[in-house]
Amino acid sequence: MTRPATILLALVVVLGLAAPWLAPNPYDHQFRDMASASPQPGFPMGTDDLGRDRLSRLLYATRVSVLLAPSAATISVLLALLFSALAALPSRLVAWTLSLANGIFLSLPWIFLFIILRSKLSLNTDPLVSVTLTFALMGVAGWAIPGRAFTASIVEMKDAGWLLQARAAGLRPWRIATAHAWPHLWSLALVQFRILIPAYVLSEASLGLLGLGVADPMPSWGNLLRDLQHPDVVQANPWTLAPLALLVLVMICLESLTPSRKAAL
């Protein structure tokens, strides 16, 4: 199952990266006489309500989403690992401070911080800068939940017999961390990474309502998924579901590539 998943995932990434060469039309060109057209030669997936080619938009959206959502998830997971590792240090003050920071990050109304970010950005900010900042902020804001999971796992490890045995054998802390602790955390990190990707894709769609996220006419899976709010559009053209299908496919592939905790150990 791992190989097909890898191939499919690689295919999706290649499709996204090769969008400028594969897309039959510019993603923002409005074929106004073809608005909301059904699939037909020239528009294999039909057009959206402004007459833009759905296939071209999906390819470009894949490029944005497969690059930025995993990047944001990576930021979150790395920050979470870093802070959880610090929390494992003997200092109670550090552990308490990080626990407090975690609690604060979990309880902050992030939506308002995004609104503030938007208000601080110039209205003529390049869409690419805006979307990069948005995903970066999502990545920073999102460390707290995986952070809890990592901290719990690390605390559990501290009392484990194998760790005492490693210490007794005279292994250096760095060696213990890389050779023994990391395999325990790796599968957990992958699971958290996988969970965060769709969360960020969907968050980006919601942030579009605040003028953040990916601004029109640039497509992303998130803003393409907004079409699903209109059942009549989906009924008229089932290709509207393509971004959802692609998102689900990527999630399944990531799931297949995520080793179970037991296997990792």
Place this chain on the structure above:
Amino acid sequence: MKHILLLLPLVLSAAVPQQLRFAINGDPKMFDVLMVAESNSETIRYLTAGVLLRVNRTTDVPQPELAESFQVKEGGRAITFKLRPNLQFSDGTPLTAADVERTLRRALDPKSGSPTGDTLRAGDTAPEILVANPREITLRYKAPKPGIDRLFDSVGIAPPVQTKLPPSSGAFFVAEYQPGTFVLLRRNSHYFKRDAKGVQLPYLDSIRLDIQANADIALTRYQRGEFHLINKLDADSFDRLQKTQNNSVRSLGPSLDPEFIWFNQAPAKTLPEWKRAWFTSAAFRHAVSSAIRREDMARIVFKGHAHPAVGPISTANRFWVNAALKPPVLDTKGGLAQLAKEGFTLRGNVLRDKGNHAVEFSLITQAGKRPRERMASLVADDLKALGIKVNVVTLDFGSLLDRISKSLDYEAALLGFENVDADPSEEMNVWLSSGAQHAWWPAQKTPATAWEARIDKLELAQAAEGVRANRKNLVDEFQKIVREEEPIIYLLNPDYLVAVSPSLKGVQPVVVPPQILWNAEWLRFE
């Protein structure tokens, strides 16, 4: 047997339940007719509160209601009402000029914070109230009050004592309220109005307003027959309903509500002077206007249920619209020629001004309002033909409002008005240069341009003018100036779309609020 058959239609007619049901999108905040400040309470006030006069929504002429007659006097400074005899509230207590006086004084009391009082006052000054006898009352202002008679269309006469569910002076009264669920109105058996045959109105026994925030669910419930009307449909829902229930949807033609864009012309710190120079140039605004494909917008965004706008007054407002004005014509070449005269040059695909600045601006609009987002995308695409780059930015409504009214940190905006009255004074706060809603440069101390000074004069003159024909001339000139200067570039008037159950009779829907419900006392089921 013959007699029984003759009686059968009457029996069957009597069996038809006379309860009208429809949805409102939220709880009414209150039932005090003087404190209404949002649309759901406004609907209930319209159905329950008796008024001295009512503007006929089909003729736009004020007609007597609780007053059997009224007279505007002293050049629009005063108005005298003579009440009908034997008026009563829904609980049977008499309604006299003393009740009208008490209502007006409570509304005008600044401590009450009544929005009704705000419309009745002239600046900070309250009018003088004189009660001549139990059936006659006069209001007198120090100076002519614009549209003095029409003001009373929304002044409901309040009962002596405010209770949780107060008695009413109108066709219905609030009988029951279940928060989050429904408001039940019952017919007022003491209502004064009768039909030509002497039958007391209203015909309906009750009206149930279900509280339903989700418009899609409201539409589904209408399709199931649980609701009898939808007072406002969007284009997609209209088309969907037309496929299954063609006989129940109606397009009332262009609405009073325009969609438009405007440029920030205020001397804001965040707006570079060279950009402000573009926005204050009428030639620049005309060029932008002439490159917008309004027909495409109507067809694509509103599925054909919209019409290009001619100006601030919709073609639906037949009396007040300047019939000589036509919608702007698509003329990209003409637009480029106008820009060239102003020193703009098109190099490659980029328009540059005299200072060699590439012409690029941001266009803000309300996030989540799909038609406006779509219109903004179309405008951005259309303006490529002039070499102008437009960055569409959608913002939440709070941020948007803050930028266009307080911080003035924006370049161009796309929004729309919802007009609740056909009278041209309705938008006075937009057109007076001192107005807080003077879109392109709010609250000017003195008019920035000669044409704004002229608009100020025309607006004040039309509001004080008593002769309708003279007023029309002033309003026509105002519309002509707006077209010549285009401080606001009008795009479309979306059509007003409604759904009404075919079993509901007496319906005369109009584009002026409350659309289907304006003659609620005449509605009935057959």
